[in-house]
Structures are given as structure tokens and as C-alpha cells.
Amino acid sequence: MLLRASGEATGQAFDLHAVTEGAATTSSGVAHEETLLALAEAMVSDDEEALATARARVLDELGPEALVDAAGVASNFERMVRIADATGIPLDSFLDELTVDLRAELKLARFESTASTP
Amino acid sequence: MTDISYATAPVAVREDLLAAHRRAWRRLAQAGNWWTGAERVAIAAEVRNAWQCSLCKARKAALSPYTIAGTHECISTLSQSAVDVIHRAVTDPGRLTQAWFGRTMASGEITDAQYVEIIDVVVAVVSIDSFCRGIGVPLHPLPTPEPGEPSHYRPATAQLEAAWVPMIPVEGAIGAEADLWSTGRVGNVIRALSVVPDAVRQLMDLSTAHYVPRDRLMDFTWGRSLSRAQMELIAGRVSALRGCFY
Numbered sequence: 001m002l003l004r005a006s007g008e009a010t011g012q013a014f015d016l017h018a019v020t021e022g023a024a025t026t027s028s029g030v031a032h033e034e035t036l037l038a039l040a041e042a043m044v045s046d047d048e049e050a051l052a053t054a055r056a057r058v059l060d061e062l063g064p065e066a067l068v069d070a071a072g073v074a075s076n077f078e079r080m081v082r083i084a085d086a087t088g089i090p091l092d093s094f095l096d097e098l099t100v101d102l103r104a105e106l107k108l109a110r111f112e113s114t115a116s117t118p
Numbered sequence: 119m120t121d122i123s124y125a126t127a128p129v130a131v132r133e134d135l136l137a138a139h140r141r142a143w144r145r146l147a148q149a150g151n152w153w154t155g156a157e158r159v160a161i162a163a164e165v166r167n168a169w170q171c172s173l174c175k176a177r178k179a180a181l182s183p184y185t186i187a188g189t190h191e192c193i194s195t196l197s198q199s200a201v202d203v204i205h206r207a208v209t210d211p212g213r214l215t216q217a218w219f220g221r222t223m224a225s226g227e228i229t230d231a232q233y234v235e236i237i238d239v240v241v242a243v244v245s246i247d248s249f250c251r252g253i254g255v256p257l258h259p260l261p262t263p264e265p266g267e268p269s270h271y272r273p274a275t276a277q278l279e280a281a282w283v284p285m286i287p288v289e290g291a292i293g294a295e296a297d298l299w300s301t302g303r304v305g306n307v308i309r310a311l312s313v314v315p316d317a318v319r320q321l322m323d324l325s326t327a328h329y330v331p332r333d334r335l336m337d338f339t340w341g342r343s344l345s346r347a348q349m350e351l352i353a354g355r356v357s358a359l360r361g362c363f364y
Contacts, residue, residue, distance in 0.1 A: 005338050013315055019351065019355050019356075020354075031347075043251060066343045067252075073352045074252055074352050075328060078356060081360040082241050084310065085211040085362055086240075088280075088307060
């Protein structure tokens with residue numbers, strides 16, 4: 001969970017539940033989180049209307065560069081999750097050790113891909 | 119071949135992103151290690167077709183995708199196993215299992231290295247298409263396949279470890295693969311496609327433009343117009359929505 005690490009690097013503590021539950025449930029403390037999460041969620045969904053709304057909101061609040069960067073990151077992880085899930089790679093040992101508490105707190109074991117990630 | 123362009127996009131797209139997408143599209147059209155250019159473009163077309171497949175929609179809605187039998191609606195002459203890999207990896211990646219992978223290999227229709235190269239094409243097309251949707255531009259036309267035969271190159275150091283597919287060991291990036299990673303610590307998600315070395319090179323190329331340059335990965339003060347925390351929030355949410363434990 002590099003969000004936690006990025007918070008530690010800047011002296012901020014983010015609530016990571018927003019990652020698993022969405023902004024409607026909790027607040028992470030990351031600036032413009034609702035806007036950015038709405039775009040991420042719309043990009044994963046097939047709801048074109050929601051995507052158009054989310055895109056317009058990013059443009060309005062954060063500007064065109066942020067839309068490009070946000071879409072770039074979201075689409076990057078559409079790639080990374082498929083690599084991980086399709087190859088059955090184990091969690092890296094250093095990540096395993098660093099995130100034991102976090103994985104329990106966020107209940108990540110509920111994800112079906114857990115069974116494929118030794 | 120007509121190059122990818124974002125000239126008509128409603129927002130200015132960074133030159134490094136454009137260049138990385140153009141390199142990926144050119145590579146897509148060329149013969150790889152195990153598939154011809156025509157086959158690679160056919161895989162790409164099947165990626166886009168998977169979203170409309172009735173069987174995939176039924177499986178996605180099911181409690182378990184493995185309880186729904188049927189035939190994919192495909193638009194290619196690729197083998198059934200290849201089509202199944204493409205469609206499942208595109209539409210329901212979080213529920214791929216080792217048992218399913220084992221059955222796919224047992225079919226004898228594709229090898230482990232061919233499987234990895236399919237995933238290599240799938241993830242490149244999915245991510246570039248997703249970017250286009252994100253900024254609100256039409257998907258790029260697929261490239262015209264280039265002639266040529268697959269190299270059949272397989273790194274000598276690739277071996278089975280704990281993953282389903284063979285990978286180059288952490289200390290095994292040597293010789294022709296010496297550029298893949300330079301330190302003793304490299305994430306498994308980087309090594310995952312390493313039985314097809316160019317897949318790792320492309321992964322790093324696209325990730326540098328889309329996300330964070332490799333040499334800045336552990337620099338959490340680095341950002342673009344978004345802070346690193348904002349980038350990680352998006353990354354984490356997409357991974358969670360796709361049900362990815364890794």
C-alpha cells in the first residue's frame with residue numbers, strides 16, 4: 001500500500017479504508033479524494049454517463065493536466081492487476097512483511113484473488 | 119502504419135505518454151516471441167470484443183464463473199483456449215485460478231510462454247484503451263500487422279517458482295536480459311512476464327509514462343500535476359475494485 005508510504009513521506013496519515021470502501025463510506029484525507037475516486041470508479045465501470053460526469057468534475061476542480069495524469073494512473077493499474085491475477089505471482093516478501101497489519105485491517109482476504117496469491 | 123495521435127483530444131496529452139503508446143502500438147503489430155504480428159493484432163481485437171461477449175457477461179454475474187459453461191463469442195481464428203484466456207483476463211481477472219490455468223495448459227492448445235505473451239498484449243491494449251476512455255477520446259484503430267515470424271526466444275534462466283508461469287529469478291537478469299532490472303530487489307509483478315523479456319520492457323515503458331518512472335518509485339514526494347498520494351489513492355481504488363489482492 002504505497003498510499004500509506006506516501007503519507008508517511010509527507011507527514012500525513014491517510015485513512016486507507018477509502019481505497020477499499022470508496023469515498024462515500026469514509027474519508028482518506030487525500031486532497032480532492034471524492035473527485036479522483038469518482039473518476040477511478042467510473043473508469044472501472046461501464047457507465048459512460050458516470051464517466052462523463054467524473055471527467056467533467058476533474059477538469060473543473062483540478063484542470064486538464066490532472067485529468068490526463070489521473071486517467072494515466074487508473075489505466076496503469078488496469079494493466080497491473082491483470083498481470084498479477086493472470087500469473088499467480090506471490091506477494092513480494094518485503095511487501096508481505098510491511099503490510100501484515102494493513103491487509104488484516106482492510107480485510108483484503110475477502111478478494112477472491114487472495115487464493116491465487118500465495 | 120498510421121501512428122497513434124491525440125491531436126483531437128479535448129485535453130493536451132503529455133508527449134511521453136503519446137510516445138509510449140506509439141511504441142506499444144508498433145510492437146503490437148510486429149511478430150513477438152511466440153505469436154505473429156497478425157496473431158497479436160487478432161488478440162488485441164479479441165480484447166475489445168470480450169467486453170460484448172454474452173458468456174463473459176453471464177460468468178461475470180455468476181457467483182462463480184466456473185459454473186457457467188458455454189462458448190465465447192469470438193471474432194478471431196485463435197484457439198478456444200487462447201480466446202478463453204483473453205476474455206477472462208479482460209472481463210474478470212480477479213477470479214482467475216490456478217486450476218483454470220492448469221486446465222488451459224493441459225488443453226495443449228497454448229504453451230506457458232504463449233500464455234504470457236497473450237497477457238502481455240491484453241494488458242497493453244486494456245490500459246491504452248482505458249486511458250482513452252478516461253480522457254474521453256475514441257479508441258485508437260488497431261495497427262496493421264507487419265510480416266515476420268516469432269523469434270521463439272525463451273530466456274535460459276526462466277524457471278518455475280511460486281507463480282503459475284515461469285519467471286526469470288531476481289538474480290537471473292543477466293546477458294541479454296541484463297537491462298530488465300538492475301538491483302537485487304524487484305517486484306514479482308515486474309518479473310511476472312519475464313519469460314517474454316520484451317513484455318517487461320514494455321511494461322516499464324508504459325508504467326513510466328502512466329504512473330511513476332522506475333527510478334522514482336520509492337520517492338513518495340515525487341508527483342506530476344497530482345501528488346503521489348493522489349496517484350496512490352487512484353491506484354489503490356482501481357486495484358480494489360478489480361478485486362486484486364496483490
